Amino acid sequence: MYILAIETSCDETSASVLKDGRKLLSNVISSQINIHKKYGGVVPELASRHHLQNINFVVQEALDLARLDMKKIDVLAVTQGPGLVGSLLVGIMAAKTLASLYQKPLIPVNHIEGHIYANFLEHPELKPPFLALVVSGGHTELVWQQGHEKYKILGRTRDDAAGEAFDKVAKLLKLGYPGGPIIDKLARQGDPAAIKFPRPYLEGSYDFSFSGLKTSVVNYVSGHQVSGAKRTADIAAGFQQAVVEVLVNKTLQTAKKLKVKRVVLAGGVAANSALRRLFDEKIRGTGLKLFYPSLVLCTDNAAMIACAAYYKIRNRSPKYRREMLEFKAEPNLELA
Ligand SMILES: Nc1ncnc2c1ncn2[C@@H]1O[C@H](COP(=O)(O)OP(=O)(O)OP(=O)(O)O)[C@@H](O)[C@H]1O
Ligand SMILES: [Mg+2]
Structure with missing residues (x-):
């Protein structure tokens, strides 16, 4: 099973392809640090504009590195929140567009859940x-x-x-x-x-x-x-x-x-x-x-989002199926 995940919650535009929950075929991260560092922190308006400029290229590169095209992708996943609303929206709109164009299921993932699930990518024994x-x-x-x-x-x-x-x-x-x-x-x-x-x-x-x-x-x-x-x-x-x-x-x-x-x-x-x-x-x-x-998997990346989505599918989470294209960006999304 191939999952394509997108993460744009803050100032990293990232896309990743994960095979069968473990094999990371790509994890492209385009950082905006050089843009924000002169301001001493992330400027939300600039962050969303740069996500918008980068998102198509980042997704394409993730597919190219995985040597796949969209038709081969089984499931899409995207960060729903928490994060900057303008940044989240860019990733969510890209994911929803791909999901409806290619008729793929789309799983919304909590960003913090993603951070935790980064551990499952490298530690198969973790439970x-x-x-x-x-x-x-x-x-x-x-x-x-x-x-x-x-x-x-x-x-x-x-x-x-x-x-x-x-x-x-x-x-x-x-x-x-x-x-x-x-x-x-x-x-x-x-x-x-x-x-x-x-x-x-x-x-x-x-x-x-x-x-x-x-x-x-x-x-x-x-x-x-x-x-x-x-x-x-x-x-x-x-x-x-x-x-x-x-x-x-x-x-x-x-x-x-x-x-x-x-x-x-x-x-x-x-x-x-x-x-x-x-x-x-x-x-x-x-x-x-x-x-x-x-x-590389500690800071923001789409591989962790793909991994969290994989476990939702594997564990038949109600999140997988029910939400599809209905969900919205949630800047203050809670884990529990
Ligand atoms: N080696 C390090 N030592 C201490 N802090 C670090 C190190 N590397 C990164 N950080 C800190 O981690 C933070 C970025 O982490 P992360 O990308 O997970 O945060 P975020 O996505 O902005 O926030 P959140 O995940 O809570 O939404 C920054 O505050 C950065 O200074
Ligand atoms: Mg983070």
Whole structure:
């Protein structure tokens, strides 16, 4: 079975062809980072315009790399939300047009579900139940996935998402956009213990909060003479260490409490090298098994959307069939 998926929820125009749920024949990602970086963040109007310019080429390239034409595709899938409405609409209109022109079924997929399902592409042994830590540009959530499409959101961020905090701190330090990968790289030259930033644990709750930590970095920078690459690297390392410790410790405490055996990382921040390292370290000897996607599958891509759609078909999800061409873009679509 060949699935063609389209993802345009934010600033990546992506299309992918997946064969039989595992074999990735193509995963084309056209990034708009160079367009948005001079503004220090994604400009929604520019994002939708560029999706519109790119979408046909990206879809065609995904088909070409897979050496297939539209007639060979069995099912289409597309991101329904959450995301920027103007961006989502471009992908949805492209998918609906192809679906009606070629008479193919079309499956709407939740973007966050897609991030989680990126893990199923590379780990055939992965099965629910598991605890997922979703850490991306717009979300920080602890999700207890009890079965396919059975999600319980245990906790979420009360203010900034983890990725958003990385981006804002990078902006404050004038490092560029997106901040996550830049801080990740710079932190390797810094000392994570040189500056001790607070660890916001919110004891007794599964929720997260990173805006206070971000304010601590702001206060540190305005209260000290920050000059030289070493000092900036120390701030980056100290900030990253605080975020990573909170994410790892809260996730592992929750996994223990729920008695789950598997922990899954998802979303752009799951690409963070310090986060992966600390998880790998702390999980050793606990009996828990840790899963995370390869780097390219952590940030936005259509392969993860294709994979989530595959499981909906395989598990005879009511989503497959019922919605067809009726669904709308949902900028605030919830997982559960
Ligand atoms: N190595 C890294 N370390 C930390 N953060 C990272 C790294 N790589 C990417 N990020 C962060 O991940 C975020 C992008 O991830 P993603 O594409 O999943 O977010 P999004 O799609 O914008 O938001 P959402 O998925 O919540 O709708 C950005 O905030 C970016 O800074
Ligand atoms: Mg995303």
